[in-house]
Amino acid sequence: MRKKIVAGNWKMNTTLEEGRRLIEAIVDQEKPEDVTLIVAPPYTHLSMVNNVIDGQEGILLSSQDCYLKESGAYTGAVAPAMIRSTGATYTILGHSERRSYFQEDNATVFQKMRAAFSEGLKVILCIGEKLDQREVGDHFKVVQNQLEETICKFSAKEGKDVILAYEPVWAIGTGKTATADQANEMHGFIREVIAQNFDNQFAEQIPVLYGGSCKPGNAKELFSQSNVDGGLIGGASLKAEDFLAIAGSF
Numbered sequence: 609m610r611k612k613i614v615a616g617n618w619k620m621n622t623t624l625e626e627g628r629r630l631i632e633a634i635v636d637q638e639k640p641e642d643v644t645l646i647v648a649p650p651y652t653h654l655s656m657v658n659n660v661i662d663g664q665e666g667i668l669l670s671s672q673d674c675y676l677k678e679s680g681a682y683t684g685a686v687a688p689a690m691i692r693s694t695g696a697t698y699t700i701l702g703h704s705e706r707r708s709y710f711q712e713d714n715a716t717v718f719q720k721m722r723a724a725f726s727e728g729l730k731v732i733l734c735i736g737e738k739l740d741q742r743e744v745g746d747h748f749k750v751v752q753n754q755l756e757e758t759i760c761k762f763s764a765k766e767g768k769d770v771i772l773a774y775e776p777v778w779a780i781g782t783g784k785t786a787t788a789d790q791a792n793e794m795h796g797f798i799r800e801v802i803a804q805n806f807d808n809q810f811a812e813q814i815p816v817l818y819g820g821s822c823k824p825g826n827a828k829e830l831f832s833q834s835n836v837d838g839g840l841i842g843g844a845s846l847k848a849e850d851f852l853a854i855a856g857s858f
């Protein structure tokens with residue numbers, strides 16, 4: 609039985625005070641018992657969020673990215689050890705917004721994963737195709753390549769705590785959602801690629817989340833699919849009641 613996980617990626621939203629209100633509202637509400645929640649606020653909020661969730665069962669903290677160096681003269685960058693020192697245990701890597709707005713390719717994502725692992729920071733690795741790639745039937749090839757150039761280059765021991773998030777780029781923030789069948793088909797394919805590069809047991813235990821306009825209204829159908837283990841939620845994670853309604857949709 610794989611873990612059920614719902615992660616909220618706040619992206620570049622909320623001031624410190626708005627973020628405090630959001631995390632306090634999440635903590636104040638009743639949470640589904642068998643679901644792990646992960647919150648990924650901006651870097652500036654990590655310590656504050658960690659203080660609010662301190663001692664709460666089933667809620668973990670993540671950054672939205674990290675830099676690939678340990679420390680040094682890299683103005684504006686944030687190293688994995690700094691993130692760990694806030695109490696965060698995860699970082700999102702390879703998000704399509706990092707790939708498109710910050711020109712990050714698979715090689716960069718691989719280096720960032722290596723840096724994160726070396727500090728004991730666990731990784732939520734995002735993969736997913738763009739609309740034009742799906743339209744010409746390249747979506748499986750693109751996702752396979754993203755996996756083979758990142759997680760598949762690590763040993764099973766290094767990669768054992770990775771959470772995968774399939775995010776079709778055409779569904780992110782657009783209101784368009786992959787159908788439950790499209791999501792399940794791709795998640796099954798992802799598991800096959802992982803099995804070929806690691807083994808069946810590894811592929812069976814790795815959580816694969818869906819991301820892309822997942823909301824209270826469609827989460828139940830998506831989460832009922834055999835290969836969908838939860839969601840990476842953007843816009844709908846900015847309202848505590850929506851985020852928790854999604855978490856209650858298994």
Ligand SMILES: O=C[C@H](O)COP(=O)(O)O
Binds near residue numbers: 617775779783821822
């Ligand atoms: O990280 C989250 C995904 O990019 C999904 O964002 P969205 O729920 O706003 O479409």
